[in-house]
Amino acid sequence: MVIAERTYFKTARTGSGFSRTEEEGADYKLVRRGWCLGSEDFRKELLAAVVERVGASHYGSERQESGEQKAERTVMEEMKRLGWEKGDLQRRRKGDKGKVGMARWLRKETTMSLKWIAQRLQMGSWTYVSNLLREKAPN
Numbered sequence: 502m503v504i505a506e507r508t509y510f511k512t513a514r515t516g517s518g519f520s521r522t523e524e525e526g527a528d529y530k531l532v533r534r535g536w537c538l539g540s541e542d543f544r545k546e547l548l549a550a551v552v553e554r555v556g557a558s559h560y561g562s563e564r565q566e567s568g569e570q571k572a573e574r575t576v577m578e579e580m581k582r583l584g585w586e587k588g589d590l591q592r593r594r595k596g597d598k599g600k601v602g603m604a605r606w607l608r609k610e611t612t613m614s615l616k617w618i619a620q621r622l623q624m625g626s627w628t629y630v631s632n633l634l635r636e637k638a639p640n
Contacts (some may be wrong), residue, residue, distance in 0.1 A: 567612050568613060569613065573613045579603050583599050585599070
């Protein structure tokens with residue numbers, strides 16, 4: 502009985518005219534290349550929804566992108582709270598207390614690497630950021 506079912510399944514699957522070679526066409530190129538089919542706004546909306554619900558079923562690229570979205574949003578919110586503009590990250594010292602506070606929060610609450618944090622907050626090398634974060638946090 503089991504062998505008959507396997508044979509039937511194999512015949513039904515291959516006999517339907519569907520084959521993997523059909524997936525090699527240009528129609529499937531975009532779908533295979535990325536995980537999202539739609540506009541950039543739609544992609545950002547999906548990432549925002551995924552940020553809070555990343556689970557074991559999500560792949561690494563999805564986790565990384567959603568984590569990066571969360572980190573970017575956090576940086577922008579914190580800059581707004583501090584009254585900073587985009588150029589302020591470049592103008593302020595690498596060890597600025599505001600930057601260190603943001604870096605500390607990003608490291609604790611996101612999956613972003615020290616290299617990413619150092620680059621995004623313009624704090625110099627990742628090792629310098631690591632040393633700053635190891636120092637005792639002010640109360």
